[in-house]
Amino acid sequence: MDFVPLGLATDLVILTVRDAALQVLLIRRGIAPYRGRWALPGGFVRENEDLEETARRELTEETGLATDRIHLEQIATYGAPRRDPRGRVVSVAYLALVPDLPTPVAGTDAESARWVPAPDLLADPARLAFDHHQILTEAVERARAKLEYSPLAAAFCPPEFTISELRTIYEAVWGTPLDPRNFHRKVTKTPGFVEPTATTTTRDGGRPAQLFRRGPATTLHPPMTRA
Amino acid sequence: MDFVPLGLATDLVILTVRDAALQVLLIRRGIAPYRGRWALPGGFVRENEDLEETARRELTEETGLATDRIHLEQIATYGAPRRDPRGRVVSVAYLALVPDLPTPVAGTDAESARWVPAPDLLADPARLAFDHHQILTEAVERARAKLEYSPLAAAFCPPEFTISELRTIYEAVWGTPLDPRNFHRKVTKTPGFVEPTATTTTRDGGRPAQLFRRGPATTLHPPMTRA
DNA sequence: TCAAAAGTGTTCCTGCTACACCCATGA
DNA sequence: TCATGGGTGTAGCAGGAACACTTTTGA
Incomplete structure (x- = not known):
């Protein structure tokens, strides 16, 4: 077996929507290399640990979230020989989508971890x-x-959530405004996308809005369209 | 640096369309584990070798193709602790799309490498x-x-290539028949998909068909639709 | 009574599907 | 002249964009 010496790590892109903007969780590096610079959270894969297991462990460490209900998916693997000055480190990147947290970044101090707007x-x-x-x-x-x-x-x-809240997500992630009326129709008519609950809320002001839950669909037919 | 001992490899899914069917290049394993079984071609990443470089090297070794013009993209990384009985091996999978080769599998003997229909x-x-x-x-x-x-x-x-040949690709990969007339219109009207050449061919029989080249587009608007 | 957000109706237009039809070659 | 595949025209329908309009709350 050709065991070339290398480190295997996972890096996490943890996204949320706060203040109507897409934001990324970053940590400030306390040690070299890139000391004092901002970076994606990540860490090395342990013996007998699956890659996704590593990613979930990191996610919990950084956010304090129970990781069960969080969407996590693999993005790609980065392995250029000199991407890390310390030596050969191959990193498997994961994408996590989390709701706007009441407790922003539990378990870490505010100095070393923060949300940063993605467009910046x-x-x-x-x-x-x-x-x-x-x-x-x-x-x-x-x-x-x-x-x-x-x-x-x-x-x-x-x-x-309300349909408006869902629309805010789309607008933040895509960076484009959407027509509230057409969006409402589209979402509620796409089979399995959302399911109505019996309750309403006025937390967004104006006329009470119906609350919805996630539906059973895994893919949307027809798809939502970006402008 | 936490250097857990592990092997890093790439595996290749090399696809082509032959005899109107989507086919995959497999090799028969000559050594344990899984000796005598069919597997995807692959191999270990070398020191100072980029991941895609490894994949291109394997591709050339298996097909004898000059690798420059071949589409190659990373699919995902598989790293379950016991996926290889020999020890911990993490594999980065790549997808390669190749034209139907005049010389089927150059550089390897027919016993140990062959095209196999993907649906099977x-x-x-x-x-x-x-x-x-x-x-x-x-x-x-x-x-x-x-x-x-x-x-x-x-x-x-x-x-x-002709529009019919392109349609054959879609039909083989998707496994569904497409209307030749609507397909023709759609492809030729999608900006940047194909560019006409001055020449025609009768290699498919019937009325001479115009030959086309790839256009400059990287994404199709509107997209082709599966049935 | 007014502002604000929720939700419905309607019109126009684009793009897809289905299929009738004509074209250009080789056998 | 006929079989074979290449290519165009067109009618009908489904879904999206734009926007007028009604509903229900809090201030």
Whole structure:
């Protein structure tokens, strides 16, 4: 067996929608290399640990979230020989979509972890450590694409949500305004996307809005369309 | 640095369309484990070798193809602790789309490498070694999805091709018949998908068909639609 | 009574499906 | 002249975009 010496790690792109904007969880590096710079959270795979298991462990460590209900998917693997100055480290990137947390970043101090608006980061390729700009770019594009044909936008929402709240997710992730009236019709008529609950809320002001839950669909027919 | 001992490999799902069917290149394993069983071609990543570089090297070794013009993309990484009985091996899977080769499998003997129809393999989860059935399944699904919104079907064709030949690709990959007349209109009217050449051919019989080249588009608007 | 958000109706237009029809070659 | 595949026209329908309009609350 050709065991070339290398480290295997996972990096996480943890996305949420806060203040009507798509935001990424970053940590500030306390040690070299890239000390003091912002980076994606991540860590090494342990012996007898599955890759997704590593990613879920990191996710819990960074957010304090019970990881069961969180959407987590693999994005891609980055293995350029010199991507880490310490030596050969191959990293499997994962994308996590989390609801806007009441407790922002539990378990870590505010100095070393924070939410940063995704557009700011995407606009500046030099702001993140390692090749994390590229990883972030591909992860965000994946998230944007997935909102089209999957009901994943609901992964950003609490268990019960209004159609407006769901629309806010789409607008934040895609960065485009959507017509509230057509959006409402489209979402409620797409089979399995959302299911009505018996209750309503006025938390968004104005006329009471009906609350919905995620439906059973895994793909949307027809898909939502970006402008 | 936590260097857990493990092997890093790439596995290749090499697809082509032959005899109007989607086919996969398999090799017969000469050594344990899974000796005598069919498996995806693959091999270990070398020191200072990029992951895609490994994949291209394997591709050339198995097919004898100059790898420059071949479409190659990463699918996913498989790292379950016991997926390889020899020890911990993490594998990065790649998808390659190649035109129907005049010389089928150059550089290897016919005993140990052959094209196998994809539907046969997909239908039987136990036929391939390791977790290769799962890898194949995800790779084929990726290829099917990509034909919808990218001009990648042309990667299965020679540099110049007729609309019918392109349609054959879609029918083989998707496993559904398409209306030749609507397909023709759709393809020729989608901006940047194909570009006409000045020449025609009668290699498919009947009225001479115009030959086309790949156009400059990277995504198709509107997308092709599966039945 | 007014502002604000929820939700419905309607019109126009694009794009897909189905299929009738004509075209250009080889046998 | 006929079989074979290439290619165009067109009618009908489904879904999206735009926007007028009604509903139900809190201030």
